[in-house]
Amino acid sequence: MNAAANLPDDIEALKAIILAQQEQNARLEALVAAFKQALFGRKSEKIGPDQFELALEDIETAIAQVETEGEAKPLVTPTRTSTPRKASRGSLPRHLPRIEEVIEPETTLCDCGCERHVIGEDVSERLDIIPAQFRVIVTRRPKYACRSCEGRIVQAPAPAHLIPGGMPTEATVAHVIVSKYADHLPLYRQAQIYSRQGIDLDRSTLAAWVGRAAFELKPVYDALLANLKRSTKLFMDETTAPVLDPGRRKTKTGYFWVLARDDRPWGGGAPPGVAFTYAxxxxGQYAEGILKGFTGTLQVDGYAGYNRLLKRPTQDIQLAYCWAHARRKLHEVAQTGTTPIADEGLKQIAALYRIEKDVRGQKPEARLSERQAxxxxxxxxFEAWLTTHRARLSAKSPLGExxxxxxxxxxxxxLFLTDGRIEIDNNAVERSIRPIALNRKNALFAGHDAGAQIWAMLASLIETCKLNAVDLHAWITATLRAIINGHKQSDIDALLPWNYAQTV
Known part of the structure; x- marks a missing residue:
């Protein structure tokens, strides 16, 4: 039996079905076209990856809505087929706990009066989520006394807590920190979530917990920054940090300066790390202060403030610049129209990037040899091309600039032609800045200079955990517990995220 048999005989009813189907198809075609444009079309370089993902999410959601509408209101009565449609959803991870439910027929008695027996079963699995579950840890410390004498009473000492006499465990504080600085959920929104489960926690209470944790974690942050500065090759960049200025009842612009180390592209042994500092x-004086004690190669963008580093009496820093920024200048010109000169420059830079893709992961010597060849x-x-066209073009034209x-x-x-450890661009540190930008959009601004420094410190630890594939919640919980239980300051490096990764 085919679907045509289910069509109505009335001409007007058939026209209504066709028109409705055409309208649904047109909506789907428009959404699919928008999806393809977002996925494969040319995108402005100003659009961040996270904004791009949001656009795709909205389009995919709209497509699903139209498809579901068609399933809920079928234009033609569907016919029953012998084989049900099987959807490919993939398999759910085996480590997830399984809760089985067996759905029995209303009766298993046969019409003949005998009991039916099981000959098989259909099994389906669905993903279920339980919202954040709160529980109370009750600690009892019995007191013991002797009935035969008046000896002293014995009781186990109270365990050390991050918040003495307070209600949160270290895991609870870790959850608040991860939610704010990794998942970009401001404290007042967290308080609203807790309130829905009957836990009334004021935003200021959560802030006090975070502040106490930040104080305890600062030695770890200092050790991280010191460890990075012992490297001989780092990335550096800066991004804005709006900070509330209560005196003027408006925000002022501060800056997060970020140092990053990522030696993985050339097989270096040092673990990746990121350290933000608020200023x-x-x-350039702030960059100079942050880099006190560092010597080596610093990869940066073209911001003139870094030139101050070249004037240090020791002259122990060399600056490697970023081809991604150079490319962006030409790309902006190319976007304005027909620009064969800019297009030619972009093609030559693209050729450099193809070579870098081939040498990624090789040892510095091999990378250097390939680059030279x-x-x-x-x-x-490119240098000859650059000299020729600079002589022909006005220095004040967009292409001349x-x-x-x-x-x-x-x-x-x-400089990357002389050292196999140097990258062709500064993208490693640019990627590290993205979470700061996301948190800035959600939290709008930091409430104080001191709050901005706490933000920088905790973001440093969190992003370093991510780079080393360390569970954020587990590391913060374990580190807080170790500190409050008297971890030696002389062994603070043992608490760095990459060392935790080696012990789990």
């Missing part, structure tokens, strides 16, 4: 401004001819040709930028930082842009 009230963007002057394959990248250096491209760089030499882009070429001037590249020429200004040429020595630092070509």
């Amino acid at each position: 009230p401004g963007r002057s 394959r990248s250096k001819p491209i760089i030499d040709a 882009a070429l001037k930028y590249i020429a200004k930082y040429w020595d630092g842009l070509t």
